[in-house]
Amino acid sequence: MQKQLLDMLQNRFPLSETPFLHLADELGVTEGEVIYNVRLLLEQGVIRRIGAIIDARKIGYYSTLCACQVPPQDLEAVAKAVSALPAVTHNYSRDHRYNLWFTLSAPSEEAARQLLTALEEQTGVKMVSMPALRMYKIDARFEMSDQVEK
Amino acid sequence: MKNKLLTKKVAEFIQGHIDPVHRPFKPLAAQLDCTEADIVSIIAELKAKGIIRRFGAILRHQQAGFTCNAMVAWQAPLGREDETGQKMAAYPQVSHCYLRQVPGDFPYQLFTMIHARSAEELQDVVNAIVKSTGIDNYQVLHSVKEYKKVSMRYELEDWLKAWDEEESR
Numbered sequence: 478m479q480k481q482l483l484d485m486l487q488n489r490f491p492l493s494e495t496p497f498l499h500l501a502d503e504l505g506v507t508e509g510e511v512i513y514n515v516r517l518l519l520e521q522g523v524i525r526r527i528g529a530i531i532d533a534r535k536i537g538y539y540s541t542l543c544a545c546q547v548p549p550q551d552l553e554a555v556a557k558a559v560s561a562l563p564a565v566t567h568n569y570s571r572d573h574r575y576n577l578w579f580t581l582s583a584p585s586e587e588a589a590r591q592l593l594t595a596l597e598e599q600t601g602v603k604m605v606s607m608p609a610l611r612m613y614k615i616d617a618r619f620e621m622s623d624q625v626e627k
Numbered sequence: 628m629k630n631k632l633l634t635k636k637v638a639e640f641i642q643g644h645i646d647p648v649h650r651p652f653k654p655l656a657a658q659l660d661c662t663e664a665d666i667v668s669i670i671a672e673l674k675a676k677g678i679i680r681r682f683g684a685i686l687r688h689q690q691a692g693f694t695c696n697a698m699v700a701w702q703a704p705l706g707r708e709d710e711t712g713q714k715m716a717a718y719p720q721v722s723h724c725y726l727r728q729v730p731g732d733f734p735y736q737l738f739t740m741i742h743a744r745s746a747e748e749l750q751d752v753v754n755a756i757v758k759s760t761g762i763d764n765y766q767v768l769h770s771v772k773e774y775k776k777v778s779m780r781y782e783l784e785d786w787l788k789a790w791d792e793e794e795s796r
Binding site (some may be wrong): 483485487488490492493494495496497505508511512515517518519522523525526527528529530531532533535536537538542544556557559560561564565566568569570571572573575576578579582585587603605606607608609610612613615616 | 638641642643645646648649650651657663664667670671673674676677678680681682683685686687696698704708712713714715716721722723724725726728729730733736738739764766768769770771772773774775776777778779781782783785791
């Protein structure tokens, strides 16, 4: 039941006042069993949350991947300044000449540009923006397959 | 749009977590002084308009066993960017695949996020992509340290304003 439940929770979550009862009816089990299993999956950390994923572009948000080349001795401080921005959702140091990479999401392209300019003034590091031109895949739900064609 | 404030509040709520209980929208309905049916219909409307890309359980990749992750950027073959990007996107271990505008000193336009269970599997995926696309000029960027990873909480304010203007036209 776990596997089928997980699939339904991800791909066919019922829009209803009592969604877990609907799931139970479809699976032919009790609502209590569904709720028990969902709680278990949450506790185990398999499910992060149940809710909505917003399409940022649909509401006019501008997102871009940014990178910069920071002198090693300044990396922690610059990373901290970058992370402090609410517009930054992901921020990682990486083993490359461009050693700090982060994603920026702002209500408009202009707003994003202003944030980057302010960040450059604050840190003295040049920020490079690499906005997406095409998207081929986003937010994949993971299949538990381990097949790689060699 | 029936009620702008209500829509805004519901949009804020559903970007968080819905409790697995018999009537998960009951507390919010009480708080917003509306019915649970109102909330469900707002969610349905936002989904129909494509504002909500997906509604349901969001899984945690790490917990599912994918512990070895890397960003791999590839030099896209001129004129074959789409074909190549789609080929890369087809791999189950590739979660994100984009063509990006890049600076002159980083000529790797195709970005993939690859999730694997081990360093060997990651290398296997990279090798498989090299073989199937013919691209052997790429950069593997391993994350050294994670400084921040959060879900963005979007404000629907601007979108609701634009929607209002469109409706009153």
